[in-house]
Amino acid sequence: MYGDGSSEILKGCKCGGKLFFYIKKSALERQEEHIQLSQKDKEQIEKDVYDILGTQIDKEKPIVLDIESIKILRPGQYELDIVNLFKKQPLIYKLEEGKYVIDLIQSFKKNK
Amino acid sequence: MVGIFKKILSKLFKNIFKKKKQLKLGIYGPPNGGKTTLANKICEDWLGEEMGTVSNIAHETREIQIKEEISIKHKGKELKFNLVDTPGIATKIDYEEFLKSGMKENEAKTRAKEATKGVIDSIKWLDEMDAVIVVLDSSKDPYTQVNITILGNLEARSIPVLVVANKIDLKKADIKKIQSAFPQYEVIGISAKFGNNLEDFYDALFKVVK
Numbered sequence: 546m547y548g549d550g551s552s553e554i555l556k557g558c559k560c561g562g563k564l565f566f567y568i569k570k571s572a573l574e575r576q577e578e579h580i581q582l583s584q585k586d587k588e589q590i591e592k593d594v595y596d597i598l599g600t601q602i603d604k605e606k607p608i609v610l611d612i613e614s615i616k617i618l619r620p621g622q623y624e625l626d627i628v629n630l631f632k633k634q635p636l637i638y639k640l641e642e643g644k645y646v647i648d649l650i651q652s653f654k655k656n657k
Numbered sequence: 658m659v660g661i662f663k664k665i666l667s668k669l670f671k672n673i674f675k676k677k678k679q680l681k682l683g684i685y686g687p688p689n690g691g692k693t694t695l696a697n698k699i700c701e702d703w704l705g706e707e708m709g710t711v712s713n714i715a716h717e718t719r720e721i722q723i724k725e726e727i728s729i730k731h732k733g734k735e736l737k738f739n740l741v742d743t744p745g746i747a748t749k750i751d752y753e754e755f756l757k758s759g760m761k762e763n764e765a766k767t768r769a770k771e772a773t774k775g776v777i778d779s780i781k782w783l784d785e786m787d788a789v790i791v792v793l794d795s796s797k798d799p800y801t802q803v804n805i806t807i808l809g810n811l812e813a814r815s816i817p818v819l820v821v822a823n824k825i826d827l828k829k830a831d832i833k834k835i836q837s838a839f840p841q842y843e844v845i846g847i848s849a850k851f852g853n854n855l856e857d858f859y860d861a862l863f864k865v866v867k
Contacts, residue, residue, distance in 0.1 A: 597774045615773070621752030621766030623773045627803065630780045631810045 563605070564591050582619060589620040679726065680738040682866065683786035685779065685811075687803045688715035688745025688772075690792040691823040695849035696722070696742040702855075703727050708742055714758045716772035718744050721782055731859045736866060743782060744775025746803050783810065788817040788866045795822035795846060796829035799838040808839060819865040822846040825853060 547553045547565070557563040582590070594617070616624040684692045696708040709722050722742040729736045750772045755765035783789075789811055793799055811818050822835045825846040832846040845861045847854045 593770045596770060597777070621762075621769040623750045623769060625748050625750070625773065625776055627746060627748055627776070627780065627806050630777065631783070631806060 682738040683741045683789045686792040690794045719771040719775040743779040796827040820844045
């Protein structure tokens, strides 16, 4: 787990991972049920997230997924906060030059 | 002088070839309400071809489907639109539900992932719609978060809505329950599968899409 603005989030984890899940402090404090995921599951979730977000995401840049809108419990199990999704609240926090850029529309540009 | 002439010519050229904006009619609703069955029925009636595949397993439609330039002629009036069939909107998508239908685990997980993407796409497309048909299963409880959220967001965006209570051929069907859940909308009971009450449906569609 990494704090806001940590070098891992800005540059990517030492393990090579560039996909992060955003967890609010309050959610941590609530001690929600933590599901133990295997390394294989984690890799599968990462792959699935990239598939869901589409090809326009630059895999080389770190991405933080806001799990308030989409929760992935384990591969193949999703919970969607449609109220938030309809509000078009940002799902993706792209990191550029050490700053969070909230850009849902760009991230989800549709192919017409 | 040559510049002005070029500008006029360019404008004229653009106007000639500018595509007239087609009205977009979206079909929205929870999974398995019969959205694609209705889309197929409309397409069969007016284009002579189907739009997509239907299935008893939820989330069969996982990508936005568009049929362009459908022209409905009904009681001396004509309505032209692009029909947009959308993936079902859900709050929970679990591959284990698909396993019950005999699907293999990998296939079920892929379906769940694609269905999740489908929900995001459906929501993303909402602002593009000029009018929306919300298809609900009349044999199921209408007081769900999905139904209320979809209709609430359509109202907030001032998008004209026609609520369709589908599957009236089922014994459990209860159109009145849908009418009392959403009294501000005209609710038309149909069976898209058997083509029941489509006359009333087309009447209502013409009223909603003016």
